[in-house]
Amino acid sequence: MIRRFLFSREALLVGAILLLLALISTRFPAFTAPSNLASVFNDTSPLILLAIGQMIVILTKCIDLSVAANLALTGMVVAMTNLAFPGLPVVAILVLAIALGTVMGMFNGLLVWKLGIPPIVVTLGTLTIYRGIIFLISNGKWVNSHEMSPAFKAFPRAEWLGLPVMSWMAILAVVVFSVVMSRTTLGRAFYAAGGNPHAATYAGIDVGRTQFWAFTISGALAGLAGYLWVARYAVAYVDIAAGFELDVVAACVIGGVSIMGGIGTVGGALLGALFLGIIKNALPVVDISPFWQLAISGAAIIIAVILNAQANRAKGRIILKSAEHPA
Numbered sequence: 001m002i003r004r005f006l007f008s009r010e011a012l013l014v015g016a017i018l019l020l021l022a023l024i025s026t027r028f029p030a031f032t033a034p035s036n037l038a039s040v041f042n043d044t045s046p047l048i049l050l051a052i053g054q055m056i057v058i059l060t061k062c063i064d065l066s067v068a069a070n071l072a073l074t075g076m077v078v079a080m081t082n083l084a085f086p087g088l089p090v091v092a093i094l095v096l097a098i099a100l101g102t103v104m105g106m107f108n109g110l111l112v113w114k115l116g117i118p119p120i121v122v123t124l125g126t127l128t129i130y131r132g133i134i135f136l137i138s139n140g141k142w143v144n145s146h147e148m149s150p151a152f153k154a155f156p157r158a159e160w161l162g163l164p165v166m167s168w169m170a171i172l173a174v175v176v177f178s179v180v181m182s183r184t185t186l187g188r189a190f191y192a193a194g195g196n197p198h199a200a201t202y203a204g205i206d207v208g209r210t211q212f213w214a215f216t217i218s219g220a221l222a223g224l225a226g227y228l229w230v231a232r233y234a235v236a237y238v239d240i241a242a243g244f245e246l247d248v249v250a251a252c253v254i255g256g257v258s259i260m261g262g263i264g265t266v267g268g269a270l271l272g273a274l275f276l277g278i279i280k281n282a283l284p285v286v287d288i289s290p291f292w293q294l295a296i297s298g299a300a301i302i303i304a305v306i307l308n309a310q311a312n313r314a315k316g317r318i319i320l321k322s323a324e325h326p327a
Helices: 002-006 009-027 034-059 067-084 090-115 119-138 150-157 165-183 185-195 197-202 207-233 244-254 266-285 290-324
Strands: none
Touching: 009 266, 034 067, 034 165, 034 185, 034 207, 034 244, 034 266, 067 090, 067 119, 067 207, 067 244, 090 119, 090 150, 090 207, 150 165, 150 207, 165 185, 165 207, 165 266, 185 197, 185 207, 197 207, 244 266, 244 290, 266 290
């Protein structure tokens, strides 16, 4: 098991993250202080939540480009709900956020499953719809910090064992979905539906239904992230998390999730998100120009895609060699 881990994509990412931290510490030693690393993890928590959901969707040979719009619409709805009913308990706000995100995820899943529309077309359409709904319900206005109740803003920032609740939410999601993906029938169905849809169908797996549940989980996590994001930053507006869906897909690709489906782990998605989170937090600190920040982030994604392609090609060659030289 140790040997398998040492040659895994996760081990490579751990090494890359440690190397990155070592390089950053030569320019700004305080960046690697435990308190700052905890802060970076907390900043990356929404990306981790969304990357786990996106990983499950990509495993089924689909993609969800509406996750950031789902996050933004959920965040605006819960912020406006808090504005209208400031005494509403945070638990009710959390339930509302997850339920709303789940419904939006189900809508994507139903269009893909029942109507057979390509996932990229469905989620591009719903991305625009969700952004438009935000503008309609808010009239383009912001919900600012002074309009939110203290309890609404305090929940994600409350600390337990030295970490904010938002970080614990990300850790809980990693643990829960690691178990779901490795120990449950549904988790194995996600891999089977994307790895070989025809074989999965012959094995009795409803590929369309499996994709529906993948979108549903992704939507639920986006809804949760919507409340955490808005409450943590204490502001809700139309363009919140605009373009963040690209970071989510990038985190999955960097984490070794195959865009062709069937390959990927929760640990890989976590490490991919952390890698991006460290880059985004570190580059401004070491005075890298914003233009170079984009270029460096893009280069990291391209390198990850090349590594994924090389890994898949190596597996193909092994299969061919086995066929050429049967035992």
